[in-house]
Amino acid sequence: MNEAFQSTNVPTDPFIDRSLSPREVARRLSVSRREFLRAATGAALGSALAGASPFVRGEASQRKRKVIVITFGGGARDQETFAPRGQENIPHLLNELAPQSSFFTHVTNRGILGHYVATASLATGVYETLNNFAAVPPDHPTVFEYFRKDLRRPSSDAWVVAPSNGFNRIGQSDSRSYGPGLGATVILPKHLLQAATSGSGTNLNHLLLDNYENPLYTPTLEGDEFELMQLNQILRLSVDDFMKHARTLSSPDELSVYIAKRLMQQEAPSLLWITMHDMDIAHSGAYSLYIEGIRRTDRLCGELWQAVQSEPEYKDNTTMFVLPDFGRDADYDEGGNGFQHHRTGDAASRTTWMMALGKGVREGVIYDQPVQSIDLVPSLGAIMGFSPNLAQGKPIKELL
Amino acid sequence: MQPSQLKPEDFGQYPPKARKLIVAHLDTIRQLPLSFVPNLLREVIDYDFKFPAEQSAIDSEFAAISSLSQADLADWFRGFANISINSALENFDWVNRPARFVEQESAHLWTTHQQDAFREAAKDYGARLLAATPPSQPPVRRLGIAIIGQGVAAYDAPLFRDLRAHGTYFSKLNPENGLQLLLAGVEARAKATPAPYAHWYVDGGDAAEHSSLITCVSYNALGGARAALLQDMQSEIRRPGMGPEELRTHIAELKPSDLGMDKAGDPVLDRFQVKLLTEGSGTQIFSTTFAQWTAREALRRAQPLTLLVRFAPRQRQRLMNEMLSNSNAKPELDPIGSLVDADIGAYYHWINQQRLQGAPQSSFLAWFEDHQQAVVVSPALPRGVESTSEINLGKLLDLALS
Numbered sequence: 001m002n003e004a005f006q007s008t009n010v011p012t013d014p015f016i017d018r019s020l021s022p023r024e025v026a027r028r029l030s031v032s033r034r035e036f037l038r039a040a041t042g043a044a045l046g047s048a049l050a051g052a053s054p055f056v057r058g059e060a061s062q063r064k065r066k067v068i069v070i071t072f073g074g075g076a077r078d079q080e081t082f083a084p085r086g087q088e089n090i091p092h093l094l095n096e097l098a099p100q101s102s103f104f105t106h107v108t109n110r111g112i113l114g115h116y117v118a119t120a121s122l123a124t125g126v127y128e129t130l131n132n133f134a135a136v137p138p139d140h141p142t143v144f145e146y147f148r149k150d151l152r153r154p155s156s157d158a159w160v161v162a163p164s165n166g167f168n169r170i171g172q173s174d175s176r177s178y179g180p181g182l183g184a185t186v187i188l189p190k191h192l193l194q195a196a197t198s199g200s201g202t203n204l205n206h207l208l209l210d211n212y213e214n215p216l217y218t219p220t221l222e223g224d225e226f227e228l229m230q231l232n233q234i235l236r237l238s239v240d241d242f243m244k245h246a247r248t249l250s251s252p253d254e255l256s257v258y259i260a261k262r263l264m265q266q267e268a269p270s271l272l273w274i275t276m277h278d279m280d281i282a283h284s285g286a287y288s289l290y291i292e293g294i295r296r297t298d299r300l301c302g303e304l305w306q307a308v309q310s311e312p313e314y315k316d317n318t319t320m321f322v323l324p325d326f327g328r329d330a331d332y333d334e335g336g337n338g339f340q341h342h343r344t345g346d347a348a349s350r351t352t353w354m355m356a357l358g359k360g361v362r363e364g365v366i367y368d369q370p371v372q373s374i375d376l377v378p379s380l381g382a383i384m385g386f387s388p389n390l391a392q393g394k395p396i397k398e399l400l
Numbered sequence: 401m402q403p404s405q406l407k408p409e410d411f412g413q414y415p416p417k418a419r420k421l422i423v424a425h426l427d428t429i430r431q432l433p434l435s436f437v438p439n440l441l442r443e444v445i446d447y448d449f450k451f452p453a454e455q456s457a458i459d460s461e462f463a464a465i466s467s468l469s470q471a472d473l474a475d476w477f478r479g480f481a482n483i484s485i486n487s488a489l490e491n492f493d494w495v496n497r498p499a500r501f502v503e504q505e506s507a508h509l510w511t512t513h514q515q516d517a518f519r520e521a522a523k524d525y526g527a528r529l530l531a532a533t534p535p536s537q538p539p540v541r542r543l544g545i546a547i548i549g550q551g552v553a554a555y556d557a558p559l560f561r562d563l564r565a566h567g568t569y570f571s572k573l574n575p576e577n578g579l580q581l582l583l584a585g586v587e588a589r590a591k592a593t594p595a596p597y598a599h600w601y602v603d604g605g606d607a608a609e610h611s612s613l614i615t616c617v618s619y620n621a622l623g624g625a626r627a628a629l630l631q632d633m634q635s636e637i638r639r640p641g642m643g644p645e646e647l648r649t650h651i652a653e654l655k656p657s658d659l660g661m662d663k664a665g666d667p668v669l670d671r672f673q674v675k676l677l678t679e680g681s682g683t684q685i686f687s688t689t690f691a692q693w694t695a696r697e698a699l700r701r702a703q704p705l706t707l708l709v710r711f712a713p714r715q716r717q718r719l720m721n722e723m724l725s726n727s728n729a730k731p732e733l734d735p736i737g738s739l740v741d742a743d744i745g746a747y748y749h750w751i752n753q754q755r756l757q758g759a760p761q762s763s764f765l766a767w768f769e770d771h772q773q774a775v776v777v778s779p780a781l782p783r784g785v786e787s788t789s790e791i792n793l794g795k796l797l798d799l800a801l802s
Binding site for chain 1: 515
């Protein structure tokens, strides 16, 4: 242990005083987000509001309800997003989405900070402990299984769009009471593309970039007949049309959003879960590419919200959630290397935010109360009318 | 096996200096918890190949914990003793493979939700050690130099935004012969305060001509080792059962001879360079990442008095498998993206320098290569101000150290 390197001569981080406890650091991060957001958008504090639930109850209403969850598999830190200098990177989140949203400034992830296991935890409401790099299903039932079983929904009503190989098992768990036949259909757009381009000699490699959590290892992509069947039968896309559009895109997340929008048009699922990964290029240490990833994700979130407004099945009927799975290491944590990773478990890497907007959500409100990432599934259950019995989080009362 | 069962002969595979050190302090090590000991051994096993500053730190650490009473030892290591370790880890050959144990222990800590407790225990231990063995002041003021933006003709967005708040921003410098003047400044310091591994020059491309008194690491000079590593990785990835964690463990155990570096004459520097490539993330493919990580590791490990880092353009992003396959000998470069990478790299260089002893007196200079912009952080210069002085880089260096 190199104690000389760990001396505390580094000036105080603008956001983090190193003498503070992790809990206090997390609280201050949350307060900073609130102040930055209030300054930028003029949003109100949630603690100042009271009144009946904005969510409309009733079975008929719930049957029409659509929920879209967008997660970032690769945290974005405050200094690159909601802090004053970072705001230039998120014009859509800040100026278009935040003013319409309930913004939760203090979302804690107490689980394993790996993208697959963290996204699985988000989807089950339990801090999963599976191997982050293995293609295994979550141990606990997923939100998709609760949704479909309790509400007797068909498989076409729950979808996951994920860019990376490791996520192909996230749609359903190993749980005996749920599991096979009750999960979401997972669509991996890069597999689609791989299948569509197979043997064509077309160079669309920029859309096949894999996740970077371990940049030294990128499993080989495979696309097969199943993917081509999805393309034809579900998305109603010919290979030619798909390829024609793919040539206009610049990244895997753009491809994912294109597929998600196509799904919204063709299948109109009630529960649609999209994970974005472009910004996780940060693991390669290239700051400029990380910033590009954030800007692209910001734009794509705006595009998805626009798609909600333009699709009759979704307009005025959809609640959209946007949240990173966790953060990234702080510049001043000597155990890490700043933005590059999320390995220290420090407050900056564990604390993030969540935005909820659309149907039933109070607009322009900021909530500082700490919530956990595993509270998402119980909250979705309360909103959509299913019972996530095995989830360990709690419904977020500000959303009820 | 528990540390209490350790015997001198268990360390027969350790290099001679490391073995001698362990045996001398074995009574103390036997009293330490298993969650901690392999972390210590991971450092000690490489003792023979460590920089003088690291050897000194290990010596001090052993001296400090060996001087503790049993009660104090229990108090210092209470946090680690409370960590629960499973039988698989206990039965692992952690004496001879401590690094691998630490990787598996890390996974165990995350899985059992003990990561935060371990982190707190480590921070507490580090604070106690620092208080017991305060590092000595450097013989001269530490100096860091970052040169960024090689190959960029023009860039309109503001640079050094993170550093400007801490120093003086110069906007009208005379950039002529800037690199040579700065390297001459490093050489002068190496002559004035000679010591092994005390004055460094890191280049993200080809190293410019420099004095032999300076320890030099360059991305392009390691081209052969990088190619060998990437080739090794490709063949490992194709092996059945290989996954990311297995691959990481495999490459972490590579030695200079595995990468064709056995002909070089400095085993300490060779080991350091291999670790840059095998332990760094992205150092194998992006020269900007390599330069930033090298600066971090040089400061953390060698604690140099002078460190000049010159960033060079990295290759443009391509499919990761393509970059790892190293198939394109002359990939397209991304000078502007590299400038942005290097800008934050310079900031991290300064942060890492400030973690070392003597930080209040240290100086730091970051320059946009061949351009008129630079920033200097120095106790002698005001913070958050701009200067329109037209001095050259040699004079600016003098000013930084005044």
